[in-house]
Amino acid sequence: MNDSAYRVETAPRLAQWRVDAFSSSSYRKSDPFRIGLWNWHLTVERNKHLLVKLYPEVSNLTREQPPIASFVIKLVSTSSPNRKTIVHPVIFDKQLKSNDDFVWAVENFFSGRFIVDVEFLDLKIASPSGGEPSSIWNSYNIEKQSAATALTCFSRMLSEGIHTDIIINATDGSIGAHRAVLATRSPVFQSMFSHNLKEKELSAVNISDMSFEACQAFLNYIYGDFKADEFLTHRLALLRAADKYDISDLKEACHESLSEDIDTKNVLERLQTAHLYRLPRLKSSCMRYLVSFSKIYEIHDDFNAFLQTADRELIAEIFQEVLAAWKT
Template sequence: MTTDGCHLYNVKQYSLLKTGMGVRSYVTSEPFTVGGCCWKIYFYPHGNSKNTRYVSVYLGLEDKNKTLKASFELTLLDQSGKGVHHVMGVYNKPFTITGRSWGYKRFMTKQRLESSDYLKDDSLSFCCNVWVQSCIGKFTIIPPPSQIEKDFKNLLDSETGSDIVFRVKDDTFKAHKVILAARSPVFKAQFYGLVGNPALDELELVDIEPSVFKAMILFIYSDKLPDSYESMGSKSHMIQHLLVAADRFGLDRLKQLCEVKLSEELNVDVLATTLSLAHDHHCSKLKASCMDFAVANLRAVVQTEGFKYVEKSCPLLLSELLQKMAL
């Protein structure tokens, strides 16, 4: 009996990945299930070998102790609508897979990829078809999916066992010091450091909006960005404030996620404020994206009020931008 399935993986911000990652560095798809097994697609923007002319793509079996007969086909989709897809189907006959990844070191040259219709709006789309024929060996019990995110979110919402109250302007938030300390070095030092106060049960915060603090606390408990940004007027505005909060409390992963989101949301109206923010908070990849966007849209950017503000308040940043334009 054969079980089959298909997974679509969109690789966004290809140019950002290309500038920010090295050889043998990769990004992965969300895990997906076929034949009772967990799989991921691995994408290497600079390849998985010494030959960096190619991108590499692999299918990985995430169940390390499982052995099975399977086959797969990786397809890079043509996004022009012509239907000229790039199909790699060497592994199109069932073979034995045991907890590792299989794929293509030389999936396609970067030069060909970057000049083709496979790359559109700085994104790629992969389709992976998997056919699982059978499992080999003893019956394997599949554990239920992790509930840790849900459990921690419920703990925050129910306020069970909370031992710290934050007062942020007119709002209050209850939380758990040990969880905050585990996620943030700033909170850890404040509660349990050499000059910290473990008995502290109330803290007032200034220079942060309640909606931003709420989004930050939700990330600490769930490791996810908020679903809604309405309270701050615009998505970019909210993410900008959230990046500042992440930098303030030492939440490096949140800060990097905000960088990615702001890169995706770049437009003429927010370019200047985002560039200034990236400069002030040492976000090198976001700053590079802003510089590239500014050079590509120079005529519109220089007419915005934000650019005029940068021109007056940050001559060093303006000088960097002018050098970029000259190059």
């Protein structure tokens, strides 16, 4: 059979698959075809009934944001002169993840060649942050493009120093920034610029505990210009700044990242950091690494030195973990 037997013709919201020479007991799967954000497949299988399936191709996008589809699907005979048609009732807002999520069993089916015709009325995806699913055609692409454009503009405002009105002084350099952006992202900055404090009067903020590069990474994050390499390099400095200026999303991002690469060289520093900045997940991960996996014995000397300077409350928590492990 030639390749065209599996090809699906598409328009922006329409897909048609012409099925020829389909025997009384057989199965056929279409080539993938693109509608919306996903690749799709159609299958037909004839046994007692004709089974028609529509489903998205397996991918990370399908797993993370499966389509919520509204569509009309019908079978059109191309063998009969009057093009006999069988139409399935309209499907509304059905989530499709696997090849069993939509199965149409057609009992009184005609013989000969036919077309599987699918017209998508809408395709939606659920927002990762929750709320009602949104249509990819009505709002998703426009919203995505708008957000990307806005972030690009914010990045240029910072990198090109467009109409800056505040100076951020780090330990070894200064960066021009914008009060409105800083105040929007941080209640601490908002308070500074709303009251008659020296920062408002001098149009400058001194961040004396951050290097220029760390401060640049901090501002890049605030302005939406995230750079993975500088984030990883300056995580601890970014965590301190996020805590100091009450930027909860940055603090959580640092918390998550610091929990992902604990090893014997950094576990004690991470444990101290977790205790100081109230990061329960990081603290739990460090404790488990040290006690449950017995890494505490591999860094015996470093651990003894750590005990000489660590907070007493933290030391007590460590020994409680050790005692609990011995009991089990």
